[in-house]
Amino acid sequence: MLGGKVKSSSSVAIVGAGVAGLSAGCYARMNGFETRIYEMSNRPGGLCAAREKNGYTIDCCLQSVDGCQDPNPYHRMWRELGIITTHEFSCDEALARIEDERGHALVLYSDAKRLRRHLIEIAPEDRDLIREFTKAILRLGRRRAGLPRPKELMTPISVSALAGRWPSLAWTVRRWSGVTIEEFAESFDSPFVRSALCFASSAPDTPVLSLIQTLAWMHRRTVGHPLAGSDAFVRTIEQRFTDLGGEIDYGSRVESVLIEDGRAVGLRLMDGRIKRADAVILAGDSRSAVFDLLDEQGEDERLTDQFDKLRLHAPVVCVAIGVNRSMSDFPASVSGTNFPLAEPKVIDGRKRDRIVVRASSGSADRATNDPPKTVLFVFLDASYDEWVEREGDEQADQEAQRDLTRDVVEALEQRFPELSNYVEMTDVVTPPMWRRRTGSWNGSIRGWLLTPETLRLRIPRRIRGLDGVVLAGQWTEPGGGVSRAAISGRYAAELVCRDQGKRFNTQFP
Secondary structure, eight states, rough: OOOOOOOOSSSSEOOOBHHHHHHHHHHHTTOOOOEEEEEEESSSSSOOOOOTTTTTEESSSSEETSSSSSTTHHHHHHTTTTTTTOOOOOOSSSEEEETTTTEEEEEEEEEHHHHHHHHHOOOOGGGHHHHHHHHHHHHHHOOOOOOOOOOGGHHHHHHHHHHHHHHHHHHHHHHHHBBBHHHHHHHHHHHHHHHHHGGGGGSTTBHHHHHHHHHHHHHHTTTEEEEHHHHHHHHHHHHHHHHTTTTEEEOOOOOEEEETEEEEEEEEETTEEEEEEEEEEEEEHHHIIIIIGGGGOOOHHHHHHHHHHHOOOOEEEEEEEESSOOOSSOOOOOSEEEEEEEEEEEEEEEEEEEEEEEEEOOOSTTTSSSSEEEEEEEEEEEOOHHHHHHHTTTHHHHHHHHHHHHHHHHHTTTTTTTTTGEEEEEEEEHHHHHHHHHHOOOOSSOOOOTTTTTTOOOOEEEEETTEEEESSSSGGGGTTOOHHHHHHHHHHHHHHOOOTTOOOOOOOO
């Protein structure tokens, strides 16, 4: 179905104007629902947002977007949301760069054949294992998969049919889905690769299959970052939603979901307003939504049991350093450069012997970087409770942020001598700040950790015993990320269509 605005019938209320909420809103409008989004902030995006400070653009969110080109399965979704025809993407040449104290580097190149040559060059003794690994990347890269349906709407027959389309991949999936990156690293004979590969992900118990799939999409050049940045990216989806006839109430914090006779019938806002709707989509942190917005009426043992057992991506503190120089000579990669400190430092109360730094253009004109400016981003795992305690004393909190910034700059100077001479801007975002801006539990910006146990796990999107509520957001998709957030919004709208007896339709702008 193609076209613009869609005639409305029943109504949907969405909590949160992040990527998931905006996506859910777009698909709800495509299917004729009167749709309104309620957002506590005065702008869209949630975690996917950028801001200006002292002439620098601080944009640490969109490291990569899956599906900027075909045949990535997310490509169709981004076309439907208006992204593909609006934004230009740049595909990085590497996923990550890991250095050792002697200056040697392991680079996870996007090109699988280049990666193979590079790894064999630095670890010829592991030639066979390297070839097996890169063959898996190439094999998954050849797969052309469509957008899957929500797990709740898939039958055993459809699951078997989907698996039957790719019998040649079954062995690859079985081989790598139960192996963690740390276990994979330990299987190398090369001491350098064995030690470096553990840092290929922020969590060493991430499944190798996830790494292989990411590299497979990068090999096909279907993963990139939008040159216009996070804010323009989100504003495009916002515009798509409003063009379809959707409405957004900014500055509207939701207090609770209205429930009558076991069914959600709308929202109660913090200012006392009542907003009735035929369905409610909670597009944010699923844990906070269940415990805060649904209270006891949303108790579901399946969910609460998972919330107790699932591991969380560690809360992080983000330090942004703006320098008045171009760093075009700094090797670019999606995840950044992981380098060792010659002298370990205690930063934010923890001994650090390594730092991961990522560089981004700091200019408003990101495409030309004119005048030359760079923002360096350093993310450090942190204690949510300690930063909350500091906030009780404004002076102590400010001193902690200044100390943290100083220590990070000193650590970066071990890799970039005299960096402090170029520093013009510093900025710190602590875990409590993430929580206040987005509502994310414990300030975790990635939600649940992806492990071999959770690789195929999906958080239930419906609440057992409560009709009319659907959960969306990266917290329903372990591993997180902007593409998972957006697809969760699409899934939520599809589930609402099923509940309302509608056939799910999509359209391109």
